[in-house]
Amino acid sequence: MSNAKLNPRQSGAFIVEHAQHVRIIPAGIEKLTQEIVKGLKEKRIAVENFSQHELHPNPNTNQDDYSKAADWVFVLDTLNFCFWTPNNYTKYKVDGYTGYFALCAAIKRAIKEGLDVINPKFYSDIDLKTLKSIFRSDDGDTEIPLIEKRLEALHEVGKVVIEKYDGKFENIIKKAEKSAVSLLNLIVEEFPCFRDEAEFAGKRVSILKRAQILVADVWSCYRGQGLGYFKDIEQITMFADYRVPQVLVHFGSLEYSHELMEFLKSDTILENGDPREVEIRGASIYIIEQVRDAVIKVLQEQHPEISLDNVNSIVIDQYLWDYRRQHNADLEHIPFHKVVSIYY
Template sequence: MTLNPRESGEYIVKNAKYLTVQPDGIDKLAKEVICRIQSGELDPKNFSQNDIHPKANDPHAAEWIFVVDTLNFCFWTPTDYTKYKVNGYTGYFALCAAINRAIAEGIDITNSAFYSKIDSETLRHVFRSDDGQTTVPLFEKRIVCLQEVGKRLMENWQGKFENVVRAAKNSAARLLELIVTEFPCFRDEADYEGKRVSLYKRAQILIGDIWSCFHGKELGAFNDLEKITMFADYRVPQVLIHFGSLEYKPELLDLLSKDTILENGDPREVEIRGASIYIVEQVKGEILKKLHRKEIELNKEYINSILIDHFLWDYRRKHADELEHIPFHKVLSVYY
């Protein structure tokens, strides 16, 4: 039996050997998130207000999100630190820009009948970088993932991810189960201390993006969104350390400072990602307690791990220089 992400986070932190979680830092982070929600800075609408993302009324929005989140992993390389850029964007936003450029060029990149059979030459053209030389990392794995999900959509879902979402009947937990069952490249799991744990970064960000894009309505309406945790990647832990909620033991800090490449499933990697999930769940719990005790006034639908993750991820990008001294774990993986 595989523990779900929330259970996994709890189990991993309980058995962690390489890091510790700090309650004072969790409280500090909860207060920061509350301020951002109250100021209006943290809002589900921010997804669609970003011009690079589709709008809810875009007929291909769900399919666009599915393609992007199928390919949303690993934008760094261990030997060449030249950043992959498209239209001036880096990382995840470079991917979005590449997909949007392909659509503008008439490439049917959101159609599973097309991308289930996409060839290397076409995908290389889709992913071409601004400098014409830097290639997107793990290219061969990206083409495998794209063909895999496209074929499964064609076989079981009439070619549309929208049909998968509708089959979940407004349950985020059911949609998560469908995604990781139907599409193996989203099955982000590991063996840790005698248990099978799950992190499900890309599967959960896919659900979060559907919710954000559709403003929690229609296709994005979920009645159990609280079951979705944060999206455990390699950059958010820098923010958790910055706020004092996560602390690496000297052995792990020394290893990360040397730019050591970890294998996917390494217990040190699993601990960092599991602790990230646990901390965000604790932050969410703290905010809900304050709301219940009427210490604060907030729209309850804003208090979920998706929005807290949005804050952490955006914070890292906005304060990149300030946080660069904090080493991050490096794994060449299709899972994040």
């Protein structure tokens, strides 16, 4: 067993090379490339989309909000995992929102109610009763999944930020010295709850969905400027979850073996680290990296008027994640792999 850990891009390529349950289809990658180029031309794909959402922090309101936005993003991504439960398909909703946006709505509601939820002094020793109140659902009955795990995550990260970084996530960002890779490595080293890795075909692979999305959300929130400027942002890959693969199958870039498709249709829960789960997630990373490279080539050759500064796997992932929500009815027939996990 090799101890050398592959980064997410290397992991995606290695996983695809050794995959037994998934197949990459070049024609589907080409189709997806054209979709992304079209989205960029029509300005539907843009870094601004993140901070324009009403539930996301906006660092540009005033000076006080500037660094607070980083703390807000940090709390969101510490809690950004698993919004479904295998034994209860009643969707968790807050202010009519489901999934990740229900989380955002709950945090925003708590801030409006005067709770200092983005301050590690508050959340590093928050109790379960308070957390349950913060995440109360519209129906009053449906609980956000894995509430105890969320409590553990907040305690874990809060204590580290207080003890080592003067209570500000901004100080971790600054320690990375404008390197997205350095920030990613810092997050994974400092906070075990972000350490999304697996053993696969004799190697240690890293998927790092939430750690990467945290770096990406800082970049997106600040629109790649100031605190959000990273000289190597293109090193961040997509965020391998259970929803984007549905879009990849829909576009014909990802194909499951007959056995895997039947398994997914059976609604059986996979263990985190199962080779089938790792293959789906690794293939997702690989495909989006291929698409990104192809998109850049098309833009360079055919659309020199489009700046490449903000064309990366982050904006492609954000677009595909939104695409899945917007085309839910068309994609719902494609089964997704079900894992109860803190990693996505």
